[in-house]
Amino acid sequence: SGGAGGGEGENDDGGEDDDEEAVEDFDFEDGADLDIAPSTPASARQFSEFLPRFYGSVLDLLALERQRSRQVFGPDLAPSIVVRVMVETFRPISASFGKRLGNLCPAPGTGLRAGSVEGGGTAAVAAAYGATLRFLSLAYESMDLGSAPSGGREASAGEGASASELLASVREAFDLVASPFAPYQRDLAEAERDPLGRASSLAARDVRGVSGMDGAAERMAGLAPRMFPLAEAAVDRFELLCGGYNAPATLSAVDALISGHASELAIAAGTLSSGAAAAAASGSGSSAPDLDERSVNSSLEILRTAGSFGRDLRSFESAVRDRLAGMADGLLDAPLDGPGDGGGSPSTLPDELSVVQIRAHLAGRACGPGEDRERGAKDAASELRRLAGPAGADPAPSSPPLFPRSRDSSSRLARGCLGLVFEVCHAAPEDHLRDISALPVWRKETPDDGADDDGGAYGILPQPYITAVGEHMLALVQALEPFASDPEALGLANEVMDGVLDVAVQPWREFVAAAGCSFDGRDDGPGLEALMRGRGLAERLSEDGGTSAAGGGGAP
Numbered sequence: 001s002g003g004a005g006g007g008e009g010e011n012d013d014g015g016e017d018d019d020e021e022a023v024e025d026f027d028f029e030d031g032a033d034l035d036i037a038p039s040t041p042a043s044a045r046q047f048s049e050f051l052p053r054f055y056g057s058v059l060d061l062l063a064l065e066r067q068r069s070r071q072v073f074g075p076d077l078a079p080s081i082v083v084r085v086m087v088e089t090f091r092p093i094s095a096s097f098g099k100r101l102g103n104l105c106p107a108p109g110t111g112l113r114a115g116s117v118e119g120g121g122t123a124a125v126a127a128a129y130g131a132t133l134r135f136l137s138l139a140y141e142s143m144d145l146g147s148a149p150s151g152g153r154e155a156s157a158g159e160g161a162s163a164s165e166l167l168a169s170v171r172e173a174f175d176l177v178a179s180p181f182a183p184y185q186r187d188l189a190e191a192e193r194d195p196l197g198r199a200s201s202l203a204a205r206d207v208r209g210v211s212g213m214d215g216a217a218e219r220m221a222g223l224a225p226r227m228f229p230l231a232e233a234a235v236d237r238f239e240l241l242c243g244g245y246n247a248p249a250t251l252s253a254v255d256a257l258i259s260g261h262a263s264e265l266a267i268a269a270g271t272l273s274s275g276a277a278a279a280a281a282s283g284s285g286s287s288a289p290d291l292d293e294r295s296v297n298s299s300l301e302i303l304r305t306a307g308s309f310g311r312d313l314r315s316f317e318s319a320v321r322d323r324l325a326g327m328a329d330g331l332l333d334a335p336l337d338g339p340g341d342g343g344g345s346p347s348t349l350p351d352e353l354s355v356v357q358i359r360a361h362l363a364g365r366a367c368g369p370g371e372d373r374e375r376g377a378k379d380a381a382s383e384l385r386r387l388a389g390p391a392g393a394d395p396a397p398s399s400p401p402l403f404p405r406s407r408d409s410s411s412r413l414a415r416g417c418l419g420l421v422f423e424v425c426h427a428a429p430e431d432h433l434r435d436i437s438a439l440p441v442w443r444k445e446t447p448d449d450g451a452d453d454d455g456g457a458y459g460i461l462p463q464p465y466i467t468a469v470g471e472h473m474l475a476l477v478q479a480l481e482p483f484a485s486d487p488e489a490l491g492l493a494n495e496v497m498d499g500v501l502d503v504a505v506q507p508w509r510e511f512v513a514a515a516g517c518s519f520d521g522r523d524d525g526p527g528l529e530a531l532m533r534g535r536g537l538a539e540r541l542s543e544d545g546g547t548s549a550a551g552g553g554g555a556p
Helices: 015-024 042-073 078-104 121-143 163-186 188-208 216-242 247-282 293-331 355-367 373-388 404-432 463-484 487-494 500-515 524-533
Strands: none
Touching (some): 078 121, 216 293, 247 293, 293 355, 293 404, 293 463, 404 463, 463 487, 500 524
């Protein structure tokens, strides 16, 4: 047959050499105007452009061989001849094909580092595999095996191959064509490690660049969802290459990607919170606490970003569960399975094979147990259904979380953003009141009759401070009003308000310690919460109506 790279040709002994040269002699330095991401390396862009053309040439070759074989050998023998031509076309170039894939993304276990996720890397391998699956589906259709005379019965003397024999030949051909991808399929999570790690490092660098409240809300809002498209693309590659096998490993890699990003965002929120406290301290000594409404609004917008991140995570996890359930069904739809491959003996061959059906077979070959592919497919499907949880409803409490580390990191992000809002809102009055205990009025002696020049005990109340804090609270309500009037913003913020009381625990502990009080020997956690909420205080007070004193202190 003629070389695949040349389309048509005469039958000669040079066909295999031509096929090999089509891949071996491909010039990766030859420029091409490709509709691919500009960040993609030249080798990946040109290989991605070359591969569909090469597969198109092979399809032309198979169509030509089918026509000639029918004329020369008859319709009974033509199908098996076409399949054999396909095998002999790819056999000499399979190793070279694997090397080309290794140039795009080193196979797991080679010790080499992979390229970036934006260009080359596993993305280029997945693109090549997608083109390969489409080629195999079209190749099967062009073989016209379903209409072969021997397709519906066992062969007798002088006839073409039986359905079982043809199916075995098709499996051999498909397995050979897809064999260069097997190392990536078997250990996709390892192959993804470097590309996803680099993407995570780039995002972390950008997050660490957020400093100061000016523009922080916009930057945090833009950076927060950055990992979700990459995580979705990783799940796409997993479905394409693995079909559902080895799901926990890939889910763990995606979990690490998202959780690491959420942790960086939480650290950024903590840095902003520290900056807000430092800014308030720099204004120490002013006559009244200054409320920076822009900082208040910025902190609330960052809290909104935390709510949006949590919602995006839940939405992503729900979508992944649905996809896992779909993969479970696809694993069990593999018409290519036959004798010796875990399936029964077919009496007929299907007229066509979809990409999903071919993907299920090849994934089972690469990732499943070699002895019993049918059993391996059922086990993998069972694992996928366990991870997906009950269909058509929210995951049951017993369903394992797909991304547990991401959930924890998202909660830390929410707490960090709540702490930022609290710091921005209370840092100024806290700093304003910091030195009040050192005022000389507290050391002023009071006459025996309880009165002094300022009008008695009430005269030593720090009224200017009380007034200043009250005015600050009123101004704070006005500053919160625009955010609270936005239903969408308020809804996102409300989603991360669980545990909001925790952000104020430390100031209240300081208050209790300064007052010299305890809660009658009880754990201070519930006691502090009761004090903070102003509820159920009576049962936590000592029998004489006050709290038990520590070091002689009175009731707060």
